[in-house]
Amino acid sequence: MKAMLLKRALQLVTVVWGVGTLTFILMRSLPGDMAYRIAASRYGQDNVNAQAAALVREELNLDQGAFAAYWQWLVDLLQFKLGHSLVSGLPVADAIQHMLGHSVLLALAGLLVSVLIAVPLGLLSAWRGNPLDSVLMGLSSLIRAMPVFVLGVLFILLFALHWNWFPVAGFGTPAHLVLPALTLALSLAAVSNRVVRDSAKQVFRAAFYQFSRVKGLSAWQTFRRHGARNIAVPVVAFFGIQLVSMIEGIVMIESLFSWPGIGHGLAHAIFARDIPVIQGAALVMGVLFVALNTLVDMLCLWIDPRGVREA
Amino acid sequence: MTTTQWAGLCVLAALLVFAFSGMAFSPYSLSEQDLNAVLDPPSMAHWLGTDHFGRSVLTRMAHAVGLSFALGMLCVVTSSLLGTALGVWAVWGGKKVDHTLGVVVNILLALPGLVVVLLFAAIVPGSFWILYIAISLVQWVEYFRVVRAVTQNVIQSPARQSSQMMGFGRWYQFKRHIWPAILPSVFTLAAFGGANAILTMASLGFVYVGIQPPLAELGLMTVELFPFYSDAPWLLAQPLVMIALMVFGFHLLAGKRV
Numbered sequence: 001m002k003a004m005l006l007k008r009a010l011q012l013v014t015v016v017w018g019v020g021t022l023t024f025i026l027m028r029s030l031p032g033d034m035a036y037r038i039a040a041s042r043y044g045q046d047n048v049n050a051q052a053a054a055l056v057r058e059e060l061n062l063d064q065g066a067f068a069a070y071w072q073w074l075v076d077l078l079q080f081k082l083g084h085s086l087v088s089g090l091p092v093a094d095a096i097q098h099m100l101g102h103s104v105l106l107a108l109a110g111l112l113v114s115v116l117i118a119v120p121l122g123l124l125s126a127w128r129g130n131p132l133d134s135v136l137m138g139l140s141s142l143i144r145a146m147p148v149f150v151l152g153v154l155f156i157l158l159f160a161l162h163w164n165w166f167p168v169a170g171f172g173t174p175a176h177l178v179l180p181a182l183t184l185a186l187s188l189a190a191v192s193n194r195v196v197r198d199s200a201k202q203v204f205r206a207a208f209y210q211f212s213r214v215k216g217l218s219a220w221q222t223f224r225r226h227g228a229r230n231i232a233v234p235v236v237a238f239f240g241i242q243l244v245s246m247i248e249g250i251v252m253i254e255s256l257f258s259w260p261g262i263g264h265g266l267a268h269a270i271f272a273r274d275i276p277v278i279q280g281a282a283l284v285m286g287v288l289f290v291a292l293n294t295l296v297d298m299l300c301l302w303i304d305p306r307g308v309r310e311a
Numbered sequence: 312m313t314t315t316q317w318a319g320l321c322v323l324a325a326l327l328v329f330a331f332s333g334m335a336f337s338p339y340s341l342s343e344q345d346l347n348a349v350l351d352p353p354s355m356a357h358w359l360g361t362d363h364f365g366r367s368v369l370t371r372m373a374h375a376v377g378l379s380f381a382l383g384m385l386c387v388v389t390s391s392l393l394g395t396a397l398g399v400w401a402v403w404g405g406k407k408v409d410h411t412l413g414v415v416v417n418i419l420l421a422l423p424g425l426v427v428v429l430l431f432a433a434i435v436p437g438s439f440w441i442l443y444i445a446i447s448l449v450q451w452v453e454y455f456r457v458v459r460a461v462t463q464n465v466i467q468s469p470a471r472q473s474s475q476m477m478g479f480g481r482w483y484q485f486k487r488h489i490w491p492a493i494l495p496s497v498f499t500l501a502a503f504g505g506a507n508a509i510l511t512m513a514s515l516g517f518v519y520v521g522i523q524p525p526l527a528e529l530g531l532m533t534v535e536l537f538p539f540y541s542d543a544p545w546l547l548a549q550p551l552v553m554i555a556l557m558v559f560g561f562h563l564l565a566g567k568r569v
Contacts, residue, residue: 011421018418022430145559147510149517150551153533157540248425248514255518266426267518270433278433282426289423 001301008294015286020077023279024070082283083276085269092280095265100284103261107250109177110184111239118189119235122196126204136193143190148249152183152256180257184249188242195238196231203230233304240296247289262288312566319502319563326376326557333373341374342366342525352545360546362532363539368549371527376553378528379509382443383561386508387501389447394454395497399489401455402462403481416452424449425511432515437523442515446508453504457496465492502565506558513554529554 076083082092125133143151159165159179203209204227212222251263258264262281269277312320344364351361360368401409419427431445432438465471471488479487509529515521516530524531532550540547 011417014418015421018422019426019430022427026430026434141559141562142555145555145562146551147513147517147530147554147558149514149530149533150554153537153547153551161540244423247423251425251429252514252517266429267520270429270436270520271518273433273436278430282430285426286422290421 001298004297004301005294008290008297011293012287012290015290016077016283017074019279019282019286020074021070023275023282024073026278027275077283082280085274085277092276095277096262096280096284099260099262099265099281102259103250103254103263103288106177106180106184106254106259106261107246109181110188110250110253111246113181113185114188114192115239117185118193119196121189122193123200123231125193126197126200133197136197140190140194143186148183148187148252149256151187152179152253155179155183156256176257176259180253180259183253183256184246187249188246191245192235192238192242196235199231199234200227203227206230229303233300236296236303237300240293240300243289243292243296246292247285315563316566319560319565322556322560323564326553326560327380330373330377330380333369334377337367337370337373339367339370341370341527352543360543362536362546368546371532372549372553375527375529375532375550376557378439378522378526379512379554379557382439382446382512383505383508383557385443386446386450387505389443390450390504391454391497391501393447394451395458395493397451398455398458398493399462399485401459402466412455416455419449419452425514428511428515429520432520436520439522442512442521446511450504450507454497454500457500458493461493461496462489465489499565502561506561506565509554509557509561 082096084091085095121136125136156179209222209226212226213219217225250261251267253259254261254264255267262284265277266281266285268274269281344366346364353360362368362371397412401412427449428442428445431441431448435441465488468488471484474484474488512521512528513530513533516528516532517534519531519534522528522531524535529550533547533554536543536546536550
């Protein structure tokens with residue numbers, strides 16, 4: 001457990017360093033005088049003159065060499081000084097805080113719904129076999145072949161525009177959460193239901209499982225005592241791997257549904273070339289990524305204390 | 312090759328033929344507008360109809376599919392070569408090399424792939440080559456990890472060791488012992504990698520960060536045509552179906568599930 005947490009902490013540091021360095025290069029390679037840009041974001045586009053720029057240059061010590069600037073920048077980063085948005089002029093940290101809540105809400109809702117879809121369907125297709133298994137297999141392959149945003153577009157067309165059941169985009173009421181969460185959930189479940197099925201099939205066929213039926217336990221008792229936990233281990237580990245696609249899916253889904261989360265913020269910031277917000281959003285997504293992975297590792301260890309699996 | 316793999320190959324081949332013949336034989340250019348024929352349904356003049364600027368959708372679709380294939384292929388070739396070479400080198404080059412490469416891989420693994428690609432896309436917006444570099448950079452890690460793991464077993468096998476003792480060179484040992492062992496995994500990874508590269512490009516196009524107009528790109532076409540979903544649903548359906556077909560083809564080709 002300790003070794004794992006240490007490894008994850010190290011990963012966290014590399015994420016912060018990696019994203020920081022990448023965005024630093026980004027900042028430096030953009031055209032234009034940085035002092036003017038920062039002055040513009042502070043005092044408004046109309047109040048920028050050489051004097052204001054010089055003031056900023058003086059204050060932030062912008063004339064120092066690239067390496068010194070890089071160092072200063074990393075130190076700021078470690079203190080979570082994320083700066084101000086070049087567009088709105090508001091502190092990036094506040095914006096991130098606002099966005100993070102929405103992203104986590106969407107991610108949790110999506111994950112929950114995907115588990116609710118994938119686990120019963122997976123168990124069912126392992127239990128029942130063909131033809132149900134083949135039908136579900138085909139359906140999963142079909143959904144996997146579509147990018148997340150195609151799924152979202154289809155949902156919008158059907159449920160929002162055609163039938164008018166849910167709002168097209170936006171946030172605030174629970175109804176706004178339904179379509180984005182469902183999109184995320186379906187794209188996750190299309191993969192994980194196969195993993196549940198494979199794991200369940202393996203356990204159902206295992207000698208210890210057959211034996212417990214032979215010794216007189218009912219089907220339900222056998223499943224509860226010998227099935228559930230054994231099936232869960234690879235499944236939970238897989239949900240960890242899926243977190244990658246979750247972070248990626250969330251960027252797309254949030255942009256599509258105008259859900260005010262990190263992904264939406266990141267895409268918008270890139271479009272507007274708002275570097276501090278890009279940096280903040282990318283940083284938070286990276287940290288989120290490591291945190292979620294750590295959580296899954298701990299969960300796996302709790303379900304199966306025999307040892308950490310390499311996921 | 313199994314039947315499903317053949318089916319995947321056929322789907323991809325058909326799409327390639329469509330892309331090439333569309334680019335070569337279409338009488339319309341990529342951005343030629345005809346504002347008298349806006350949102351036309353498919354006809355003899357425009358087999359797939361026209362879009363909101365009266366541009367030939369067939370031509371644009373062919374270019375978009377061609378672009379996706381080009382990116383997918385380039386990324387697969389680059390990342391598989393890089394990943395395989397470094398993976399073998401990590402095992403063969405001794406502890407120091409292995410350790411250094413391990414650090415690099417860990418940094419890349421700690422970052423979500425799409426976020427890295429988005430950051431690169433932010434440096435030079437709308438550049439095909441930046442997308443190519445970013446996606447390849449993200450994808451080689453997977454080959455590296457698999458190849459390194461398999462190679463480690465092969466290196467210790469008696470067959471490889473006796474081959475070394477008989478005085479065969481490293482290249483021969485690689486060809487005779489390591490390559491056959493890693494080939495199936497590399498092939499599967501490559502098929503999925505192609506699909507992922509295409510998906511990533513379409514996703515970036517969809518959020519307006521990827522390839523920029525007037526170039527045609529499947530994700531970009533989706534957003535461009537979305538406002539006309541009720542007037543011309545067949546238009547919106549085309550890029551969506553095309554992306555799904557391409558990805559499906561690669562998935563079928565991969566055969567095994569990963």
